[in-house]
Amino acid sequence: MRQEARDRPRIADVAREAGVSKTAVSFAFNSPERLSPDTATRIRDVATSMGYRPHPVARMLTQGRTRTLGILTPQALSVVFANPFFATFSQGVAAVAEEAGYALLFVSPVHGSLARAVNRATVDGFVAIGLAQDHPEVEQIRRAGLPIVMVDSAAPFPEHPAVDVDDEGGARLAAEHLLALGHRDFLVIGVEPPAPGAQADSGGVVGRRLEAYREALAAAGIDLPDDHVVVGPASVEGGSACLAGAWEDGRRPTAILAMSDAMAIGAINAARRLGLRVPADLSVVGFDDIELSRHIEPPLTTVHQPVRRKGEEACRLLLSAIARDDSSRPDHRRLETRLIVRGSSGPAPIGKEVAGGR
Amino acid sequence: MRQEARDRPRIADVAREAGVSKTAVSFAFNSPERLSPDTATRIRDVATSMGYRPHPVARMLTQGRTRTLGILTPQALSVVFANPFFATFSQGVAAVAEEAGYALLFVSPVHGSLARAVNRATVDGFVAIGLAQDHPEVEQIRRAGLPIVMVDSAAPFPEHPAVDVDDEGGARLAAEHLLALGHRDFLVIGVEPPAPGAQADSGGVVGRRLEAYREALAAAGIDLPDDHVVVGPASVEGGSACLAGAWEDGRRPTAILAMSDAMAIGAINAARRLGLRVPADLSVVGFDDIELSRHIEPPLTTVHQPVRRKGEEACRLLLSAIARDDSSRPDHRRLETRLIVRGSSGPAPIGKEVAGGR
DNA sequence: CCGGTTTAGCAAACCGGTTTAGTGGAAACG
């Protein structure tokens, strides 16, 4: 009994006022054909004049469904919304959800516990984004018994529908593109796990991309020593720091493979500060193809992944999992990536000595 | 009775299994001190072994609160998430909400009706962003009787808390900055209403900024004819189109006042295509100060508004409105804007003839 | 050993709707 629910009229109040039963009021809203037309309108008139609206929670309880979809993120919303990638993904989910008349609830850890948040959540199902399968609470979440679609999870459970993209293929394309341009000296800029210890987010994604870079280079007879792989936070500043740090340590790559566009852009900025011209002295290839990438100078060569479509597909899978009574075997969908060549990559410089440096 | 709730055990099942009453089970979770320690643990053990979790909807119903906050947008989520501004705002709301243990429900029109969506929404209160006070359904929404904080509404209701920014001040600063640089020939690029007819979103904001531009220019004895104000969609492409179109029509401004950074960036791109150098031939000032603006070339001079803080403040006001039993007079908060001078603005060109054009 | 207080747990009422199973009366039918 809290007063935030003010003194809003209940269905019984409307019934009394209109001189009918609760049932009649309910019918007036939900199945007017079971009432005589004029009683129905009269009841509705009384209801509106009293400012009545059916209590949505009570409704959910009786109907057994919420018409709400949950978006589950292992990180705090305040950090996840900083990621343009996430906004685009949400766009995709929202487009399909709205079409079907569902609202969207964003569910993030409550006091550090995702399972707690999941238990509180009044939804018909979840889209889990970047939830590693070895997340400590994932078992509890699955036991909640709600349909759940896993997006970008390292090794998704076969029993749940899943969506991801061909990270390996994209990474390979990026590496091969630079190899074809004659590059032999690479620096990989990777995304570090958000929290030390917790792998969360793109844990598996990072590993898959790195592995594919390595294989493509190996196929060309090039080894990628560990000190040619640096990681930092997935931000523009993080990318700058990665290149600056590696340069400081004596790395002199002619090409950079960045695992996120934001970091690639940071690397370009850092390169400029080091007196390097992009792409004449240094080629940079990103990953994701965020909106921003086509607007910077030079426009970023990058691996496109269909982020928005990822959201759409995930939401479709979820909706059909909710609708379906028999749980036929879940759909695992892998979307394609493709290389978009823009201005930040070019032929390897001829002389070994590049401009800039000290 | 839908099977999506599977055959999850109910509280009564747990009670039977543990050989106690429903009350005892409830106590075991919510007030264990009312039970002997070992019964409490025994009940909890049985519950976990059965995979029981209290039905969140039933819980909401009895407790009379949802621990969920609604973010209300008059536009579809799929379009609103395309706006980086919105993501930043959500970040602010989320930070405060998460801290207080609230989840976030995004509420957008259901089949075109915002009021319907509001009625479905199981929340303790709303943050309404860009909801014009003359929105046709706003009256119904207010009658829902839930606390509501209005953000960026043209003329907020005095009876609801509200947050906005000093648009007039910011616009004035932008105009005065360009005037001080010697500019006399202006083009204003504005945001067009998203849907024809519906003013929605930043309806009032656009008007307030335009008025302030006008006044500042008038104070310097400069008139701004209507055909020096063009509008388009609030996107990079929209900005390009605005400048390109105006140029086509014979406008030859030396300075552009854009009402959004995205449009300003578009204008810079268009200028480059017209052979104009920024800022040598054309100065551009944006509005909002989105992340992207500092990363483009040249970095954008723009009016900063504390978007994230806007979200934080709105959420704080909402939480206190929810907590407060007596409705003391609502808080109206106006946040400051400030001009950030970067590289896209410079002295007016000396000769009247500028490069490029035909 | 007795009256009073605590403790542990239960039955029933309640939250605010929807849905099922009727009910009484008028109309239709034979």
Added chain:
DNA sequence: CGTTTCCACTAAACCGGTTTGCTAAACCGG
């Protein structure tokens, strides 16, 4: 005119929890 069908509406059960009010047993001091 008696029976059946249909119509318009209702009382009560239900959804799955929480909370109130109560009871029986254990405990306690004198």
